[in-house]
Amino acid sequence: MLKARVLLLFSGGLDSILAGKVLQAQGLEVLAVRFITPFFHWQWRGREEEFDRMLREKYGFRGLIRDISEEYLELMKDPPHGFGSAANPCIDCKILMLRKAREMLSEVEADFLATGEVVGQRPMSQRRNIMRHIEKEAGVTGILLRPLCAKRLPPTEPEKKGLVDRDRLYDFCGRGRKPQMRLAEEFGITDYPSPAGGCILTDPQIGERLKRLLALRGGLSVREAELALFGRHFIEDGFWLILGRKEFENRRLQELARPGDRLFKIRGIPGPTALLVEGRGEAERVREILKRYTPKARGLPKVELEEITP
Ligand code: SF4
Structure with missing residues (x-):
């Protein structure tokens, strides 16, 4: 029988690693996609083979890179849900990534999507009602599984179809990190980045500069975005x-x-x-x-x- 295959949105943080590991432990094949723009993970541009090798060796996932810069810079001109504290359009950023991942499903022959999100972990974009809104806007309702907090959310298609055993998913919530750290220990994962890292778009000084450039120039090219940082x-x-x-x-x-x-x-x-x-x-x-x-x-x-x- 063919293994079910999941396309995991992979930031590289502990939560996304764990989400992949939880599903892999249920026998699923994990394809981890990393979206890159001049604002995050840009160092991986043109290094997909290396990324794939690293993920296979470290976690047994297949690694994919997708450059979404053009769409992202378009979005930055006027994000429908606005910016967060700096130039971070978090809600639209998530919608875009999920939409792009959904569009990849047939190309990579994956059955559904997964993220490492945890309900209530981030003040804005991980509130339950916002999560639902993001799913709807991205067209992923029912096909997006969040293994770390799935038990707090309605069952998704892969659970209903029996591709994933809901009983072996988790009910994490809030900002605490202890349950994740315990689970990391169970999987023997020790070298993961600290959650402090963060996205450059949340930096107040860079955020202000980007907003000023966007206001004066109407939009930024990839090179201009690189220069702005x-x-x-x-x-x-x-x-x-x-x-x-x-x-x-x-x-x-x-x-x-x-x-x-x-x-x-x-x-x-x-x-x-x-x-x-x-x-x-x-x-x-x-x-x-x-x-x-x-x-x-x-x-x-x-x-x-x-x-x-x-
Ligand atoms: S912090 Fe940055 S990468 Fe994360 S959702 Fe917000 S804009 Fe996107």
Whole structure:
């Protein structure tokens, strides 16, 4: 008999690992998909084989990577359910991921979806009524199983069909981590990331910057989103300048520079690299800003700009 197959939305946190392990223990084949955007898990772009190998070795899951950047950046322009405390569109983010996972079901020949969500764990997106709303909007009602809190929710199709034994699922709820840690011990899982990590979109400073860029530019490309996440930014209508704060940021600015941008530094003096993304004619202003942020240039009466070819 063919094993039932589940497509697990896999963040890499303990809850998603456990959700997969619980189903695997019932004999299911686990396909773990990781969605990537410039805002999360971007380091896995182009590394699907490595990801798959890592997951097979560590957990016995198959690993898949899906880049959802384009849809995500579209969503960021005006998320229907708004942003959370920073630039995190959590409800629409979850809807998008679940919708994309549902669309993958036939491609990967999986029977249903699973997540590691726990009722009441997050203030907003894991409240029971919001969870139901998210399911409905994503079109996954009945085909989404949450093994860690399934006993607190109505039975899903895979339970009704007997693909999964409801008695061997869990009833975790709330923010406590103890039940998860006990279960991790049972599965012999010891090296899992701490829950503190979090998504960069919840960072207040980056959130404010992203919202400002979105308001001024109407939307962001993948490269612009990548640029927005590091460095020192000077943003006004018609002007966007980014300074590297460390050597690796200077290098990253050079890598991300494109024809049409201008790249500068102060000639002959070590210091930040500046990428002028918008405002091509503003070299004089760039010189002033760069002088301010190049410690060895500050006291000098005159400094010259050096333009680097991207
Ligand atoms: S914290 Fe980030 S990744 Fe998680 S749901 Fe919110 S926006 Fe999406």
